[in-house]
Amino acid sequence: MQDMMDPRKAFAKEVIGLARENNNILAVSADSAGSAHLEEFRELFPERYFEFGLMEPSIIGFCAGLALSGKIPFFCAITPFITMRAFEQVRNDLVYTFANAKIVGRNSGLTNDRFGPTHHSLEDVALMRTLPGMVVIVPSDPYQVRGYVREAAGHKGPCYIRLGSVKTPFLYSLSEEFKIGEGKLWREGKDVTVVTSGITLWYTLEALKMIEKESSLEVGIIDMPCVKPLDEKLLLETSKHTAGMLVIEEHSSVGGLGGAVSEFLSQVNPIPLKILGVPDVFALSGPYDELMDKYNLSPRGICSTLRSFVKELKEKF
């Protein structure tokens, strides 16, 4: 059994570490110390933990004011509320103002599974990446969560970090370094290259285990946790040595990582590209695994999409 961790726990652990090193690190909550795993932070640093209740738009403003006065607030809340309900505050108070505050969306994507579309977030990456100067990070494993929380704290300016709530395995080692603007080339593959971020990196690896048992397909993988700024150099180089790219994301297929990758590649090296995300619908509510399977984002769904895409590539090109 692989060692697994809830990404929110990884986040809380790193923020506590940062707070030990820097008195300006704050944790800000919208009635969610428990779900954000910030109870330990609250106990250790009560004077640097702020509970504001359910007023997400104004909390973004409070964070901006704190940041403009030298503090580095990490505000963690349910993703649709922090990115959509408070979008204008994020746009104006954080990003246009260029305040050094970090917003962390938790229970993102479909992980608030049974709660339905009001609690799902399939549009957040699309929204956040339209903001000039915003850093958008979708970490893929617990070490990457920790690495990027640390990166965000050291980056002068607003950042958005997207966290799920499903335990994921440690896919990287503790010593791996993660930089804003850098993707990770896991392997090259001439038949197709998967570009992904978040939990779907793990699911892609599982899917490839199935595919490799029965075929000799050469599938490359790029882990692209930093959706903005995008690692354009890595994408361009990799695109020169692969027949097509399949972007996989637990997000709407409109405007997320797929949008970012296709906007870039269509202008510099327009190779065949497919986006596997949730189609342009409000998703169903139900158990997470079933939802992911329904939208072909499970290892099984990824497997079949990969096969059909490669077939299509071979037939058409």
Place this chain on the structure above:
Amino acid sequence: MVKLTPSQKDNLMRKAASVRRKIVEMICRGKGGHLGGAMSCVDVLAALFFEILRLDPENPFWEERDRFILSAGHKCLALYATMALRGYFDEEKLFTYGTLDSSFPGHPDRHKLAGIEANTGSLGHGLAIGCGMALAAKMDAKSWKVFVLLGDGEIEEGTVWESAAAASHYKLDNVIAIVDKNGLQIQGPTYEVMNLEPLVEKWRAFGWQVRQINGHNFDEIFPALTDVPLKKGSPTVIISNTVKGKGLSFAENKPEFHQWAPTPEECHKALKEIEILEDKICKI
């Protein structure tokens, strides 16, 4: 209660008249702008920048400065003109207003002008930002205060009341909100568009100390902004009763002058009225 000396009052009246002149000149040269709300908050801004705020125009980022946030960002022509007269920058620069590379856009931008604390314009944002600053000051045991000027139409925004609740919850007695209550918004009287009365009781219910003043009378403005907080541990709100378009007879209390794109004849008329106002002050 602190009182203004006659010379302080005389100075403030002159400054306020000059600010009103600059607002009209900027709008005339820049071919339009938000007039009504800028004119209504002039006297409060003059008192703040010339008598109340701890600031250093030579060093706009001075750590110990009081913070001023113009939450009703559309009133920015009054702020730009006041800052010019206070010595933040050369007055002539004001007349770049309306051009592409101006430091004086239609709503304040801290990246363009040193001394602007927050990028406001969309209403209902400034009080939250101010509360965040005040919280930081409390954490660091700093004595600087945060003054936030809101419009009386603006306070229809729900975020204002979220912030009001939080300021009270965190006992931010270093926050002073000023409601520029000119009684009008674009569509007409605020009580007709969305009635927020009884306003005093509303702020009190949110845990704020309230003081009402005539926002064009320096004898009331000065002590109200000086004797703050009104109560230790509570945020203070000053409800400043004002006249929209104050200083121009044809624009006073007329919602259609919220924004103004004047003809050359109207500019001439407006400047003539300002001249009369200035003469009147000189004779006092």
